[in-house]
Amino acid sequence: MEREGIIKSRFRSRSEHSLDPKGRLNVPTRFREVLHQYGSADLMITSWGSHLRAYPASEWQIIEDKLLSKGREEANLAGFIRHVVSGISECSLDKQGRLLIPAPLRAEVGISKDVVLNGMLEFVEIWDKDAWLAEFNRTREQFDQYSTSLAKLGII
Numbered sequence: 001m002e003r004e005g006i007i008k009s010r011f012r013s014r015s016e017h018s019l020d021p022k023g024r025l026n027v028p029t030r031f032r033e034v035l036h037q038y039g040s041a042d043l044m045i046t047s048w049g050s051h052l053r054a055y056p057a058s059e060w061q062i063i064e065d066k067l068l069s070k071g072r073e074e075a076n077l078a079g080f081i082r083h084v085v086s087g088i089s090e091c092s093l094d095k096q097g098r099l100l101i102p103a104p105l106r107a108e109v110g111i112s113k114d115v116v117l118n119g120m121l122e123f124v125e126i127w128d129k130d131a132w133l134a135e136f137n138r139t140r141e142q143f144d145q146y147s148t149s150l151a152k153l154g155i156i
Contacts, residue, residue, distance in 0.1 A: 009037035011119030016129060019113050023106060024098040028117065031124060032097050041093040045101065045126070046084050047108040050135070052101070052126040057090070059122050101126065 011034050019025055027035075035041055035056060044060035045052055055063070067085070071077050089102045101111070114129035127135070150156045 009034055010121045011124050012121070014116055014118040017115050017117060019101070019106075019111070019115060020098075022100065023103060024094075024100050025115065025117075025126070027093055027097050027099050029097070031117070031119070032093065035093070043091050043093075043099065043124075044088055045091050045105060046088040047105055048084065048125075049109075050131055051109055051128075052105055052111070053120075053123050054091075054099075054126060055123045060088075 011031055013030070015028055017025055032041075035043070038056040038058055040057055042057045043054040044057055045054045047053075064085075067077075067081055071081055087105060087108065089105060091099055091101070093099055106112070109128060110131060111126070111128045116125075116127045116129050116132035118125040118127065118132070147156065
């Protein structure tokens with residue numbers, strides 16, 4: 001059985017970037033191509049603990065729908081919803097493929113200049129470079145903890 005080509009509408013890989021003095025980020029071509037598959041250059045950006053998450057608007061809608069339909073049933077999610085939804089910013093790529101990350105969001109997660117963009121399939125993480133390196137090293141040191149879950153998924 002021959003496999004079809006790789007699915008193009010997913011964010012993959014990571015790259016390092018520097019914000020310009022206005023807080024704009026050059027979005028890699030491969031991520032812009034994924035956004036094109038979604039039919040929009042709009043991203044919904046919010047703080048997510050120690051980093052930012054940027055979702056295509058249609059993917060963010062799915063999250064909001066889940067929060068509306070099931071989120072209120074979970075007693076401990078009110079604070080999470082308050083934190084994530086109150087900080088959401090709708091941002092669009094400019095003609096040069098840059099994304100202006102609002103200053104309040106940058107400040108919330110300690111992003112100043114150097115960032116790492118990390119594709120997470122349906123969204124992109126935006127990390128301060130130093131925070132990313134700490135998280136990456138922590139994950140690498142604990143890599144064996146994922147074996148059971150990966151085996152349940154049939155990946156290993």
